[in-house]
Amino acid sequence: MIIRMAKVEIVGPKQDLLNTLDLLHDRGIFQPDPQLLERIKLAREDNLQALVLDESNLHERSFFQGLFERITQLLALLPEASEDIPPLQPLPVMDLLDELVDKHLLSARETVRQLTDCHNEVDDLQRDLVFWQALAPLLGDLPEDSNLEIFGVTIRDASQLKALEDSLQTLTQGRCHISSATTAGGTLVGLIATDRETSGPLRQALTKEHVPELSLPEEFADLPLPKRILALQDRLDLLQAYAQGLETALRDLDVQWRPIYRRALDWLAERLTLYRATATAYTTQLCFLIQGWMAENEVSDLRNDLNQAFLGRVVVEQQAILDEEVEQVPVMLRNPGYFAPFEVLSRLLPLPKYSSYDPTPMIGIFFPVFFGMILGDIGYGLILLLIALFLAKHYQPHHLASDLGKILGVAALYTLFFGVLYGEFFGDLGETWLGLHPLWFDRGKAVLPMTVFALTVGVVHVLLGITLGALADLRRHKPRLALVKLATLLSSLLLVLAVVGYFYPQSWLQTGPLLIGVGILLPVLIAAEGLLAPLELLKTMGNIISYIRIMAIGFSSVLLAMVANRLGGMTGDVMAGILVAGILHAFNLLLGVFAPTVHSLRLHYVEFFGKFLDLGGRRFDPWQKRSP
Secondary structure, rough: OOOOOEEEEEEEHHHHHHHHHHHHHHHHEEEEEEEEOOOOOOOOOOOEEOOOHHHHHHHHHHHHHHHHHHHHHHHHHHOOOOOOOOOOOOHHHHHHHHHHHHHHHHHHHHHHHHHHHHHHHHHHHHHHHHHHHHHHHHHHHOOOOOOEEEEEEOOOOHHHHHHHHHHHHHHHOOEEEEEEOOOOOEEEEEEEEEHHHHHHHHHHHHHHHOOOOOOHHHOOOOOOOHHHHHHHHHHHHHHHHHHHHHHHHHHHHHHHHHHHHHHHHHOOOOOOOOHHHHHHHOOOOOEEEEEEEEEEHHHHHHHHHHHHHHHOOOEEEOOOOOOOHHHOOOOEEEOOHHHHHHHHHOOOOOOOOOOOOOOHHHHHHHHHHHHHHHHHOOOHHHHHHHHHHHHHOOOOOOHHHHHHHHHHHHHHHHHHHHHHHHHHOOOOOOHHOOOOOOOOOOOOOOOHHHHHHHHHHHHHHHHHHHHHHHHHHHHOOHHHHHHHHHHHHHHHHHHHHHHHHHHEEEOOOOOHHHHHHHHHHHHEEEHHHOOOOOHHHHHHHHHHHHHHHHHHHHHHHHHHHHHHHHHHOOOHHHHHHHHHHHHHHHHHHHHHHHHHHHHHHHHHHHHHHHOOEEOOEEEEOOOOOOOO
């Protein structure tokens, strides 16, 4: 149901404003609405204006904002090694934290910078080491203690290796040697040896051919190749140990200080929220004034809390909601007990307006009935009931699976109920094996009675929706719209009776006079709603006819169950028959859950709610502290 809301005004001395906001923030029951005051035409002598913080408060807000940003930057640099938050009152130590955070932020930034440089160098060394380790076996092809210049290259395309070798041999007149190897990552690298006189022109040729030389730190460039690899490995080990030390330093800083800074950050966030909330307050020279919304049944408790906290200096007054404010009243839905799980289905729709209805109770009443009318089988109902019990038992209350289990459980009970009325147990299996007979009618054969039953349900459901729509218009003080809905209701009822009288003539049910009554009402509808009014009446009749799907879907489910039983019996083997029938019944049950759910919701959302539900409400969003 839609909780009844109250428009309240809170007034007190300006010096109590922040503490009042803190109390409201802590209670989490009040939603400020500064637009309420903007709609009031104030007299000049009221001297009411939007709140402007004084110099002291502005200084404090700026200090808190700066400290909040620096702590946020510091925590972003630390590795989150600790999650404990101590019960610390941050306000007395804010000045100390202001000094410490600069020191810690500077230290953390420098450590992170060194760590980043270290990681980059480690990555470069690891990449170089991979290449040079791949070239190491090629050293055996070179003469020992030679005066050759040796350098490595990366060859982008293996198909160019032969052409590169020919080009180098031509350039150096056969005074170079090139060998190649493939790294573990699949990159082709080459080792080129030449005499020192030829090395210069050869490097220029490689650059011209876009063949990159393997890079090395300058301190390793002059080392022999075997020593290069050892030096690279030593440098890599040294840097990794250094990086580990830097990470340990950051982790120690985080373990020691993160809990304190995290607590301070939460406190600062709450405090800054209060300062932002002051924008919703108005002031005179001495007092502040806040207007907003809250649940009507909580006004008395808030008044007591304010009296206790401020000794009567801050007061709350409930004001009348004006007609032009009704559409702006925020909406809070709260359904107890049986109806609460059905909010899962009503939340699929936009929020209703405050002057409209909560669709949840309607879904809670009619959805399980429609579901049971469509599926209507004792065997299927028992299976769904077991699934519902499992979901409700294994999930915590208010969990989505638990709510769905409760809805399924109610739908399963109605499936059992209508299964008894239809005399169905896995289709006609109950009749064959157990001698089960329908208490009402056999819907597998009595198609016409089932059609009449489905249309009767549609008439009741749709006309109830029109009635609720007329009542909603009366509540919103819109008598003309209410009159149109009542005329539509009466016209639809006369048309339905005329159809019934045509197919089932009765002395008291004359089609002619009923149609004349509709003809009399049509000018009223056209005068109120225009030339489209007759089309709206036809749309209403179409909505009623669409309820025939209750019969059609249920009929197909019965036939599929009977086919499953027939095919199972035709196998001539008990086990094979159970297997074939079981598979088909499982498929039918899956469809039997999906189709009744979709079509029942469709009948609610389109045919029923469209007659009275006014969507587009504003959600009640009170001030409240963040969850820890």
